[in-house]
Amino acid sequence: MSPKWSTMLVAAFCAMSEVPQALAAAYLTIDSAGLARTALVIEHAPLKLARRPLVIVLHGENGNGARVRHRLRLESITHSAKPIFLYPDAIHGHWSDAVGAAATRDVAMLRDMTATLERRGLVNSRLIFLVGDSTGGAMAIRAVCAGLGPIAGLATIDTTMPADLAATCAPPKPLAYIAIATGHSQATASPAALAFFAKSDGCAAGPSPAPLVVSDPRNRDVAYVERFSGCKAPVEQVRIIHDGKATSAKIGASDEGASSRAEKMNDAAHLVWAFLKKLGA
Template sequence: MRHRALPLLVAALLAPGAAARAVTLETLTLERPEGPRTVLLAEPAAGAPGLHPLVIVLHGHGGSARQMLGRGPGKSPLSLWLDRVDRDGLVIVAPDGLRGGDGKPGWNDCRRDARTKPPVDDVGLIGEVIDRAVAEHDADPARVYLIGMSNGGMMAFRAAIELGPRLAAFATVGASMAADSLCPAPTHPLPVLVMAGTADPLVPYAGGAIGHGHRGTVIGVEA
């Protein structure tokens, strides 16, 4: 996987919002083997022509879909995606992770040595999110993008490995790949934008143990 800029992702993260209407979030429920999963969805105003790029947004450990989209406590830079729903004709989908070993919501990414992950098929969930958005919300199967923050970014790495042919590109914020990985090596090349801080106190830029409390280890961002 190469690190290179992605015009759609960069534009949405950096450009000022100019929403013409208050975007409504629809709550969807997907029935999965582990039980019902909640997903938030925003789509262009009724009557918008053609198929729409799909952007899947994954929250971090302990977060939520509502928080990531700016509808919960705290601020999230990824809430800027909602400002671009009508402007760029996007379908935005944000699923909620399930609670793991520490009682906090998260994702089952590639870290074998993390004890906080929920033991569920989150790759299957993302695949079903894509299927549902394409079938029911005019999402373009050739323009599926994934972005995740922290644990959500680590889940994005896993999805890129296991769902690579279904994605057009992906991006991560404050995340790195697992050092002790249960996932196979990537085989499908994808454009990727990796955003990381050299002074990140939770996900070490140079690699090593994550944060506090048995969250596993990652490789360095530039490895």
């Protein structure tokens, strides 16, 4: 089955989200391992640009590409016409969280979708980034370990590294990694993932915590960034610490009427983009 595209214009999105150009959204359907796999593709119009960075965003449990796009709203943060965003859909909303045929199938799908965009002359293969929310983060780590790539950077939100990967994962080169934790009492997003990438990237010392941003004097919440030193590629985590009253650290947040979870995801999205932007996204 050849790739199929179903295109729609996203009306008035530019004015709502301060994106400098109109956005074009298309649903991509490909045949991968004998299955029809789908993804939402977002790129700026006009499309007569050189090959661009690709940001692949994987949704969490019981989700889909359109839902995680709405949760993170990355396009409204980037203020750039450069990146293409790819939001794949897991089969029945679930990524495989264990080694086996299902995980291999999902990694193959990501590889096939990336290759499809590369063949169309859209993607710079040296600037491919992975972002995963919750179980999507675990899937992103598994894809990196399975040789999807080259990957220029990885970001996970509230993610636990699959247990089997700590002993088997062997990235082909040092990989820039950020782990973000949004929970009230989470000490880290994924101790195993941080320890693994710090070792893989040859980091010399453990992370040093420091306050990152407190943008609202009425909000006592603090976000802490912890960066490993001496790494061949940056490895860091950000913890959003809550005092039990305020709803978020408000890193870049502007919608004070948003729910607590929506604001935390907004914080996380800003942190993800700040990290990826430094890497060339």
